[in-house]
Amino acid sequence: xxxxxxxxxxxxxxxxxxxxxxxxxxxxxxxxxxxxxxxxxxxxxxxxxxxxxxxxxxxxxxxxxxxxxxxxxxxxxxxxxxxxxxxxxxxxxxxxxxxxxxxxxxxxxxxxxxxxxxxxxxxxxxxxxxxxxxxxxxxxxxxxxxxxxxxxxxxxxxxxxxxxxxxxxxxxxxxxxxxxxxxxxxxxxxxxxxxxxxxxxxxxxxxxxxxxxxxxxxxxxxxxxxxxxxxxxxxxxxxxxxxxxxxxxxxxxxxxxxxxxxxxxxxxxxxxxxxxxxxxxxxxxxxxxxxxxxxxxxxxxxxxxxxxxxxxxxxxxxxxxxxxxxxxxxxxxxxxxxxxxxxxxxxxxxxxxxxxxxxxxxxxxxxxxxxxxxxxxxxxxxxxxxxxxxxxxxxxxxxxxxxxxxxxxxxxxxxxxxxxxxxxxxxxxxxxxxxxxxxxxxxxxxxxxxxxxxxxxxxxx
Numbered sequence: 001x002x003x004x005x006x007x008x009x010x011x012x013x014x015x016x017x018x019x020x021x022x023x024x025x026x027x028x029x030x031x032x033x034x035x036x037x038x039x040x041x042x043x044x045x046x047x048x049x050x051x052x053x054x055x056x057x058x059x060x061x062x063x064x065x066x067x068x069x070x071x072x073x074x075x076x077x078x079x080x081x082x083x084x085x086x087x088x089x090x091x092x093x094x095x096x097x098x099x100x101x102x103x104x105x106x107x108x109x110x111x112x113x114x115x116x117x118x119x120x121x122x123x124x125x126x127x128x129x130x131x132x133x134x135x136x137x138x139x140x141x142x143x144x145x146x147x148x149x150x151x152x153x154x155x156x157x158x159x160x161x162x163x164x165x166x167x168x169x170x171x172x173x174x175x176x177x178x179x180x181x182x183x184x185x186x187x188x189x190x191x192x193x194x195x196x197x198x199x200x201x202x203x204x205x206x207x208x209x210x211x212x213x214x215x216x217x218x219x220x221x222x223x224x225x226x227x228x229x230x231x232x233x234x235x236x237x238x239x240x241x242x243x244x245x246x247x248x249x250x251x252x253x254x255x256x257x258x259x260x261x262x263x264x265x266x267x268x269x270x271x272x273x274x275x276x277x278x279x280x281x282x283x284x285x286x287x288x289x290x291x292x293x294x295x296x297x298x299x300x301x302x303x304x305x306x307x308x309x310x311x312x313x314x315x316x317x318x319x320x321x322x323x324x325x326x327x328x329x330x331x332x333x334x335x336x337x338x339x340x341x342x343x344x345x346x347x348x349x350x351x352x353x354x355x356x357x358x359x360x361x362x363x364x365x366x367x368x369x370x371x372x373x374x375x376x377x378x379x380x381x382x383x384x385x386x387x388x389x390x391x392x393x394x395x396x397x398x399x400x401x402x403x404x405x406x407x408x409x410x411x412x413x414x415x416x417x418x419x420x421x422x423x424x425x426x427x428x429x430x431x432x433x434x435x436x437x438x439x440x441x442x443x444x445x446x447x448x449x450x451x452x453x454x455x456x457x458x459x460x461x
Contacts, residue, residue, distance in 0.1 A: 009067035009390050013347035017052040017061060025053040025060070032333075032361060033187070035437040035446070041365045041373070048368060049346070059354045061345075064362050066369075066390035068346040072337055072356055073392070073400035076345065078102075080337035082402070083355065089441060091189050092182050092213065093266065094259035097405065102340075106401065107246065112260060113405065115240035121408045123235070124162045125309035128413050131157050132420040133306055141455040144430050146448035148277040151417075152176055152270070158413060159268040163237040163261065164223045174219050178212035179265055185209055186440045220261045224254055237264060266441070267406050271331035272413050274444045275396075278329035279322055279418065281449045282376050284429045289378060290422075293321055294456070297422045304458070307419040315415055318422070320378035322414045326396040328376060330360035333443050335398055360395050361443075369393045427451040 020028075031039050043051070049065040063069055072080065081101035090099045097108045114120075135154045139145075156176035160166050185205050189195035199206055227238050241260055245251055252260070283290040296317045301307055307315070339354045350356070365373040369389045370380065379385070397404035404410070421427075429435075430450035438446030 009070045009392060012049075012065055012067040014049060014065075016348065017050050018047050020047075020051045020053045022054055022056075025051070025062075026055070032359075033439050035439060037361055037437070040359070040362050044362045044366050048366060055355070059351070061348075061350075061354065061356045062362070063345065063356050063358050064366065065346060066363075066392040069358050069363070069392040069395065069399065071345045072358065073335075073398065073402070076343045077400045077402075079339055079341040079343040079350070080356070081340050083336045083338045089186075089263075089266070091195065092186070093263045095256070096259040096263040098263045098267070108260075109401065109405070111244050111246055111252070112241060114244065115237050116405050116408070118408065120237075120240070121412065122309055124158075124409070125412055125416065127161055128158055128416050129306050129308070129420065131161065132417045136420055136424055139425065139453045139455075141453065143453045144450065145453070147280050147427070147451045148273065148445050148448040151273040151276050152180060154417070155269045155273045155276075155413070159265060161236075162409075163264055163268070164227075165234045165236040165238075166223065171219055174215050175265060176269070178216045179270060181208050181212040182216075183266070183270055183441055183444075216262065216265075217258065220258050221254065223261070224257050264406065267404065268409060270442050270444070272410050274442050275322070275326055275329070275331045275410070276414055276417060277445055277449050278443075279325035279414070280421070280427060280451070281429070281435060281445070282325055282328070283321070284427055284451065286376050289321060289376065290426065292317055293418070294422045294426070297419050301419065301423055304423060307416050309412070311419070312412065312415060315419055317378065318415050318418050319411075320381040322411070322418060323381045323394075324376060324378045327360075327364045327370070327394060329437070329443055330364060330396045331442050332396070332398070332404075333361050333439055334359040335402070358395065363393055363395060366393060424456055426454045426456060428454065 028039050028043060031037075044064060047064070050061060050063045050068065052059070052061050054060060063072060082099065082105075093099055095104075097105060097112060100108055131154060135150065135157075153172070153176055156179070157167065157172045160172050160175055164171075166172075185208070188198050188205070199209075223238060224242075227234065227242055238257070238261065241252055241257055283293065296315065300311050300314045312319075334357060336355060336357045339350050339352050339356070342352060343350050345356070364370070367373055370393075392399055397407045397410070428451060430452050433450040434447040435449065436446045438444055
């Protein structure tokens with residue numbers, strides 16, 4: 001499901017990247033974690049290709065040149081491992097395709113890739129649309145609510161149905177609330193030693209995390225037991241994972257199934273909810289874009305029908321709106337790679353132990369590729385304009401062998417739900433809304449997105 005006609009990267013060589021002092025770099029990163037991204041956006045104007053620093057004794061490179069990002073994530077990917085010892089995700093997802101590195105990662109990715117084949121994912125379109133319709137039908141004209149909360153519940157329902165064939169209200173509630181609890185407190189694990197120490201203390205946050213993980217484990221292991229007893233293919237993702245076999249004929253253990261299921265919950269639930277929340281927020285601030293979106297939806301869904309998989313290509317402006325929203329508010333804001341083999345990036349020698357970081361919060365605001373990068377402009381993704389954007393200057397789903405395995409699922413879910421909402425509703429930001437980005441594992445609105453829903457008048461058919 002391609003979104004741009006981006007050009008491949010051209011070879012680039014640099015002698016060295018500008019150096020930044022350790023304290024200045026840490027201050028820059030700390031401001032980003034607090035939701036103040038202006039210094040990062042200024043940094044890309046001053047240091048367009050990237051910067052180099054040291055964190056304690058480790059050489060650290062913030063890479064922003066698309067050709068360098070391609071070398072890091074694609075051409076030289078075997079020279080790097082994910083820095084899993086410091087990722088908060090490992091606390092929740094264990095040894096999954098998201099946290100494994102090297103050959104174990106490639107082996108796991110090869111095993112689960114068939115579950116995300118185009119035909120399998122496309123089959124979930126009707127489920128996404130049906131659950132989206134049910135969510136929108138519960139709203140009433142003039143209702144004020146937190147859109148992020150609504151979308152978090154909806155995407156939890158979608159991933160629970162498509163992954164486990166369950167629509168039991170308690171299962172959906174437990175999954176949504178437990179993941180929200182874990183993610184909202186994931187920052188404590190950014191420094192592993194601090195996270196481990198806090199886990200030993202009788203803190204309320206520690207009790208909440210342990211309780212939430214216990215509830216999630218209970219639900220997931222119950223699903224695994226039920227699926228194994230049922231046998232056969234229930235036409236969901238868990239059935240595909242249970243049926244999958246490694247080259248030696250062995251299957252995933254219950255623990256591996258649990259870890260992969262937890263990963264898919266996080267990737268297929270939280271990230272999409274955040275991406276859609278920011279999209280609907282941006283639409284409240286840009287009436288002209290919202291009106292064009294509604295006009296396209298009215299044209300494609302004549303008579304007010306529900307969107308189908310076959311409508312995806314015709315919902316071109318809807319796609320561009322979602323694309324531009326994820327440029328400005330990328331759901332996942334960074335990847336890191338630690339060199340395990342000497343190699344070169346942009347002609348620079350990279351030594352074992354060097355740490356390279358890529359963040360869309362910088363790359364997506366590079367004025368070389370995005371004129372007026374702070375402006376919400378879906379038309380920058382028209383083919384004639386998008387073709388000048390280098391492929392690795394737009395990376396909301398990462399790149400290379402670690403590119404998000406559920407990317408097609410996310411695009412389909414986002415576009416179908418946007419079409420459903422735009423068909424029936426307009427939204428305005430509530431007077432008491434306090435919009436503030438919070439960077440944890442994902443970029444989420446820390447205070448939600450409070451909106452007032454206005455029902456659109458029925459169109460004559």
